Amino acid sequence: xxxxxxxxxxxxxxxxxxxxxxxxxxxxxxxxxxxxxxxxxxxxxxxxxxxxxxxxxxxxxxxxxxxxxxxxxxxxxxxxxxxxxxxxxxxxxxxxxxxxxxxxxxxxxxxxxxxxxxxxxxxxxxxxxxxxxxxxxxxxxxxxxxxxxxxxxxxxxxxxxxxxxxxxxxxxxxxxxxxxxxxxxxxxxxxxxxxxxxxxxxxxxxxxxxxxxxxxxxxxxxxxxxxxxxxxxxxxxxxxxxxxxxxxxxxxxxxxxxxxxxxxxxxxxxxxxxxxxxxxxxxxxxxxxxxxxxxxxxxxxxxxxxxxxxxxxxxxxxxxxxxxxxxxxxxxxxxxxxxxxxxxxx
Amino acid sequence: xxxxxxxxxxxxxxxxxxxxxxxxxxxxxxxxxxxxxxxxxxxxxxxxxxxxxxxxxxxxxxxxxxxxxxxxxxxxxxxxxxxxxxxxxxxxxxxxxxxxxxxxxxxxxxxxxxxxxxxxxxxxxxxxxxxxxxxxxxxxxxxxxxxxxxxxxxxxxxxxxxxxxxxxxxxxxxxxxxxxxxxxxxxxxxxxxxxxxxxxxxxxxxxxxxxxxxxxxxxxxxxxxxxxxxxxxxxxxxxxxxxxxxxxxxxxxxxxxxxxxxxxxxxxxxxxxxxxxxxxxxxxxxxxxxxxxxxxxxxxxxxxxxxxxxxxxxxxxxxxxxxxxxxxxxxxxxxxxxxxxxxxxx
DNA sequence: TGTTAGCACTCGAGAGTCATGAGTGCTAAT
DNA sequence: ATTAGCACTCATGACTCTCGAGTGCTAACA
Numbered sequence: 130x131x132x133x134x135x136x137x138x139x140x141x142x143x144x145x146x147x148x149x150x151x152x153x154x155x156x157x158x159x160x161x162x163x164x165x166x167x168x169x170x171x172x173x174x175x176x177x178x179x180x181x182x183x184x185x186x187x188x189x190x191x192x193x194x195x196x197x198x199x200x201x202x203x204x205x206x207x208x209x210x211x212x213x214x215x216x217x218x219x220x221x222x223x224x225x226x227x228x229x230x231x232x233x234x235x236x237x238x239x240x241x242x243x244x245x246x247x248x249x250x251x252x253x254x255x256x257x258x259x260x261x262x263x264x265x266x267x268x269x270x271x272x273x274x275x276x277x278x279x280x281x282x283x284x285x286x287x288x289x290x291x292x293x294x295x296x297x298x299x300x301x302x303x304x305x306x307x308x309x310x311x312x313x314x315x316x317x318x319x320x321x322x323x324x325x326x327x328x329x330x331x332x333x334x335x336x337x338x339x340x341x342x343x344x345x346x347x348x349x350x351x352x353x354x355x356x357x358x359x360x361x362x363x364x365x366x367x368x369x370x371x372x373x374x375x376x377x378x379x380x381x382x383x384x385x386x387x388x389x390x391x392x393x394x395x396x397x398x399x400x401x402x403x404x405x406x407x408x409x410x411x412x413x414x415x416x417x418x419x420x421x422x423x424x425x426x427x428x429x430x431x432x433x434x435x436x437x438x439x440x441x442x443x444x445x446x447x448x449x450x451x452x453x454x455x456x457x458x459x460x461x462x463x464x465x466x467x468x469x470x471x472x473x474x475x
Numbered sequence: 476x477x478x479x480x481x482x483x484x485x486x487x488x489x490x491x492x493x494x495x496x497x498x499x500x501x502x503x504x505x506x507x508x509x510x511x512x513x514x515x516x517x518x519x520x521x522x523x524x525x526x527x528x529x530x531x532x533x534x535x536x537x538x539x540x541x542x543x544x545x546x547x548x549x550x551x552x553x554x555x556x557x558x559x560x561x562x563x564x565x566x567x568x569x570x571x572x573x574x575x576x577x578x579x580x581x582x583x584x585x586x587x588x589x590x591x592x593x594x595x596x597x598x599x600x601x602x603x604x605x606x607x608x609x610x611x612x613x614x615x616x617x618x619x620x621x622x623x624x625x626x627x628x629x630x631x632x633x634x635x636x637x638x639x640x641x642x643x644x645x646x647x648x649x650x651x652x653x654x655x656x657x658x659x660x661x662x663x664x665x666x667x668x669x670x671x672x673x674x675x676x677x678x679x680x681x682x683x684x685x686x687x688x689x690x691x692x693x694x695x696x697x698x699x700x701x702x703x704x705x706x707x708x709x710x711x712x713x714x715x716x717x718x719x720x721x722x723x724x725x726x727x728x729x730x731x732x733x734x735x736x737x738x739x740x741x742x743x744x745x746x747x748x749x750x751x752x753x754x755x756x757x758x759x760x761x762x763x764x765x766x767x768x769x770x771x772x773x774x775x776x777x778x779x780x781x782x783x784x785x786x787x788x789x790x791x792x793x794x795x796x797x798x799x800x801x802x803x804x805x806x807x808x809x810x811x812x813x814x815x816x817x818x819x820x821x
Numbered sequence: 822t823g824t825t826a827g828c829a830c831t832c833g834a835g836a837g838t839c840a841t842g843a844g845t846g847c848t849a850a851t
Numbered sequence: 852a853t854t855a856g857c858a859c860t861c862a863t864g865a866c867t868c869t870c871g872a873g874t875g876c877t878a879a880c881a
Contacts, residue, residue, distance in 0.1 A: 155873050168825050173874070191832045191873050268616050270626065278634055280616065280626055288624055290634045366712065367731035376724050378716055385713035501844050514854050519845070537844050537860045 132182075132203070138165060139175050140184055141208040144196045148448050151373045153193030198411040198445065201423070205408050205449045212454030219458065221247060226462055233287075233431065238362040240439060240463065245365030248448075248455050250441040251388070253397055255361040258285055259434040262356050264315045264349060269308045271301040281349050284317075286433040289352040296338055307335045307342070320353030361397065363388045374421075374444040387418040399438050400428045406456060411445045421445060425452040429460035431467050478528075478549070484511060485521050486530055487554040490542045494794050497719045499539030544757040544791065547769070551754050551795045558800030565804065567593060572808055579633075579777065584708040586785060586809065591711030594794075594801050596787040597734070599743055601707040604631055605780040608702050610661045610695060615654045617647045627695050630663070632779040635698040642684055653681045653688070666699030707743065709734045720767075720790040733764040745784050746774045752802060757791045767791060771798040775806035777813050 132140070142163050146154045156169040156176060163172075176194050179185045184200035187193075196204065214222075225243040233256055241254030263284040270278045277295045282288050295304070310331055315322070323346045331346075332339040366385055375381040387393050396416060400407040406427040412420045419442070426440030439460065441452045478486070488509050492500045502515040502522060509518075522540050525531045530546035533539075542550065560568075571589040579602060587600030609630040616624045623641045628634050641650070656677055661668070669692045677692075678685040712731055721727040733739050742762060746753040752773040758766045765788070772786030785806065787798045 153873090157873075169873095170825055170827090171823085174824090177875080187874090189832065190875095191830085191871095193873065266616065266618050266624070268614075268626075270612065270614050270628070272612050272628055276632070278612070278626065278628055280614075280624065280634075280636065282616070282618055282624055282638070286622070286638045288626075288636045288638060290626065290636055292628070292632045292634060364735065367728050367735055370724055370728040370731060378722050378724060378727070381724070381727075382713050382716040385716065389710065389713055499844090503844075515844095516854050516856090517852085520853090523846075533845090535861065536846095537842095537862075539844065 132184075135165065136175060136179060137208060139163070139172065140179055140196070140200060141204065143176070143179075143185065143194060144200060144204045144208070147195055148446055151446060153188055153195050155193035158193070196446075198413070201410045201445060201449070202413075205410070205453075209450045212450050212457060214454050214458055218247065218455070222455075222458060222462065226466060233435075234360065237437065238364075240437075240459065241362045242364045244439060244441065244455055244459055245368065248441055248452055249365070249368050249371070250443040250447060250452060251363065251365045251369050252439065252441050253361055253363045253388070253394070254437070254439045255359045255397075256431060257359055257399070257428075257436045257438055258287070258357040260357040261319065262287070262353060263317050263319055264353065265317070267308055267311045267315065267345075267349065269295075269304045269345070271295075271304055277304060279345055279348060281352060283353065283356060285356065285435060287356060289348075291348055293344065296341060299337065299341070303335070303337065307331070307337050307345075310335050311345070315349075320350045323347075323350040359395065361394045363394070369442075372444050372446075374446065383418060384422070387416070393418065397440060398424050398426050399440075400426055405429070405460065406453065408449060408453065423447050423449070425449060425456060427456040427460045429464040429467075437463065437467075478530075481511065482521060482525060483554060485509070485518065486525055486542070486546060487550065489522070489525075489531065489540060490546060490550045490554070493541055494792055497792060499534055499541050501539035504539070542792075544759070547756045547791060547795070548759075551756070551799075555796045558796050558803060560800050560804055564593065564801070568801075568804060568808065572812060579781075580706065583783065584710070586783075586805065587708045588710045590785060590787065590801055590805055591714065594787055594798055595711070595714050595717070596789040596793060596798060597709065597711045597715050598785065598787050599707055599709045599734070599740065600783070600785045601705045601743075602777060603705055603745070603774075603782045603784055604633070604703040606703040607665065608633070608699060609663050609665055610699065611663070613654055613657045613661065613691075613695065615650045615691070617641075617650055623650060625691055625694060627698060629699065629702060631702065631781060633702060635694075637694055639690065642687060645683065645687070649681070649683065653677070653683050653691075656681050657691070661695070666696045669693075669696040705741070707740045709740070715788075718790050718792075720792065729764060730768070733762070739764065743786060744770050744772050745786075746772055751775070751806065752799065754795060754799065769793050769795070771795060771802060773802040773806045775810040775813075783809065783813075 139159070142159060143154050146159065146162065156172040159172050160167065160169040176185060180187060180194060183197055184203060185194040186197045188195060222243070237254045237256055241252045245252035264281065265284050266282040268280045270280065272278055272292070275294050275297045276292065278290055278292050280288060280290045314327070314331065325343070328343045328346050329339060331337070332342040335342070366388055369375050369384055370381050375384060393416065398407065398409050398414065406425070409424045409426075411423060414420055414422070414424060422442055423445045424440055424442050426438065429437045431437045437460070439456060441456065443452070485505070488505060489500050492505065492508065502518040505518055506513065506515040522531060526533060526540060529543055530549060531540040532543045534541060568589070583600045583602055587598045591598035610627065611630050612628040614626045616626065618624055621640050621643045622638065624636055624638050626634060626636045660673070660677065671689070674689045674692050675685060677683070678688040681688070712734055715721050715730055716727050721730060739762065744753065744755050744760065752771070755770045755772075757769060760766055760768070760770060768788055769791045770786055770788050772784065775783045777783045783806070785802060787802065789798070
């Protein structure tokens with residue numbers, strides 16, 4: 130059942146209006162706003178048909194129509210105006226991205242914050258690490274008599290470090306030797322090869338205290354294990370409350386709780402092989418809590434096999450076009466920015 | 476005007492009851508709950524006096540009384556039951572702290588999360604770095620032909636690192652030399668000594684490309700500048716909405732926005748010389764947004780001159796005793812745990 | 822055949838009314 | 852000094868009513 134051209138125009142008008150005003154749109158109001166010169170009666174007929182086809186819904190008999198999930202779906206797939214940012218918005222984004230490249234985590238958090246501000250929707254941002262990282266390099270830097278810094282580089286180019294005490298009697302050269310032995314044993318190894326036996330071996334070979342060696346190896350293994358545990362930054366949760374669909378405190382609270390729940394948050398949607406952006410409308414979401422919200426999520430390449438993830442959450446009535454436009458631009462710019470990998474030559 | 480013993484008991488009972496039920500407490504209800512055997516009429520008289528003294532307030536003529544800020548103040552200063560945790564709560568806290576020592580930032584965030592869960596109040600947690608950190612050590616670790624890791628240790632024992640490309644022609648030994656030169660020049664220096672001139676100097680002395688040296692020094696300086704920019708982790712904002720005093724969506728939204736505002740959040744209260752814990756009731760708070768909320772905040776020693784900060788925010792009707800008890804125990808345990816400084820010997 | 826005008830009908834939102842009851846202050850008795 | 856009694860206050864919630872935006876249907880019209 131292909132939709133007639135006029136029905137499409139009407140559906141688009143209804144969705145646009147509802148996105149803007151959050152109130153069921155009636156035939157009369159629509160008649161004055163639409164460019165087609167049709168009477169409200171005709172629109173009523175058309176809208177009744179659109180409803181029977183499942184694109185529109187009526188909250189109650191004597192109210193206007195609102196789009197159904199199916200209606201939104203058609204809207205985002207075919208009808209909505211090409212996502213486009215104003216020059217001013219682009220200006221703002223670019224200046225937000227002018228921050229120097231910093232720790233990846235901080236960057237991700239900042240990006241989430243910026244896009245949430247710009248769109249007035251709640252954002253979530255994360256970096257998805259490829260699992261199965263290998264150990265690339267271990268180093269132990271002497272700092273003073275009984276302090277040293279332990280540095281581990283993984284195959285993802287992620288670096289972890291910790292400051293720790295060292296037994297005073299270990300010389301700087303000895304530290305070097307310990308690190309060298311660990312590197313020959315562990316270079317390119319998966320973290321699970323680290324065992325107590327290995328620690329004992331290395332301690333014996335280098336003559337270093339077993340406790341010290343054990344501490345280092347434990348650190349390496351644990352950091353490796355935590356490597357693909359993605360940290361998600363949620364920002365702009367307050368924006369949720371601004372939306373009339375969350376004016377019910379209970380509902381708003383459920384959403385906020387959802388966003389502060391680590392397990393739930395780990396399952397937030399992400400784009401798949403179908404492309405770098407995904408729009409999930411209402412019940413297309415898998416999480417129960419999101420079933421009457423919508424999500425627009427995009428991914429970008431961070432480099433070193435890592436993928437960045439950034440999404441916006443709003444009511445099903447959200448401005449998909451705006452959300453998509455911002456995400457699209459942001460991820461494109463980020464991809465470019467990060468693609469160069471923070472080389473010295475800027 | 477010293478408060479009579481009986482008035483104190485009555486005030487305490489009113490506060491306790493109001494903390495629990497969030498509803499103005501009337502003379503009759505109070506008469507049945509209080510252990511003194513007084514009639515409601517007597518209580519009425521006493522409560523009227525307490526009101527005229529400013530310890531109680533009446534939302535409207537025919538309602539019960541609620542504590543005023545002054546009343547709460549007296550309550551926390553003199554009346555409330557000694558903060559005490561149940562064995563079960565202690566159990567939960569201890570298991571929450573059993574996480575291995577990790578990056579300080581992550582630890583702080585986790586602590587905030589845990590205490591928010593335990594108390595059902597919104598928490599904020601931060602580490603306050605001492606300003607004026609000096610450079611302690613710089614190292615450049617070769618990883619492969621054109622990748623290296625830059626590691627900087629500051630006098631606060633904070634370590635910052637970044638992965639970067641290096642010009643392929645620089646040998647591992649050369650990296651070593653560059654690092655050594657930088658260390659002799661910058662050891663124990665304040666970051667502002669880093670200038671373009673210095674970069675040119677070092678490049679000349681080592682024969683390294685000026686771009687590479689410049690990149691390293693820029694990184695050091697910028698990280699140093701960001702060092703005392705404290706990052707604050709807020710958790711459990713959803714708990715706010717559970718409190719009846721924030722059932723008004725507007726108000727709740729203002730609070731949430733407040734907590735996602737970087738500038739505002741940087742000014743959250745912290746304990747001062749008067750002691751490790753501070754209770755701010757209602758309008759004792761300086762921020763406009765907190766004037767009808769209360770804050771209980773405590774600090775603890777992280778070591779290396781850093782101070783940890785953790786606070787709970789709730790309605791003025793919050794359970795000060797519970798909040799204080801949790802904070803007290805948490806900070807005490809944390810101080811002990813961190814005091815040892817993450818030595819290898821556990 | 823598609824469009825429009827007209828009309829009776831529906832139903833949520835908001836205003837107004839009213840009874841209820843928890844709570845008060847005051848007075849007089851204990 | 853305490854208490855019982857009583858008249859008064861006022862927020863709350865249930866109920867009713869009106870208003871009006873919006874609908875579906877029918878009949879007239881191009």
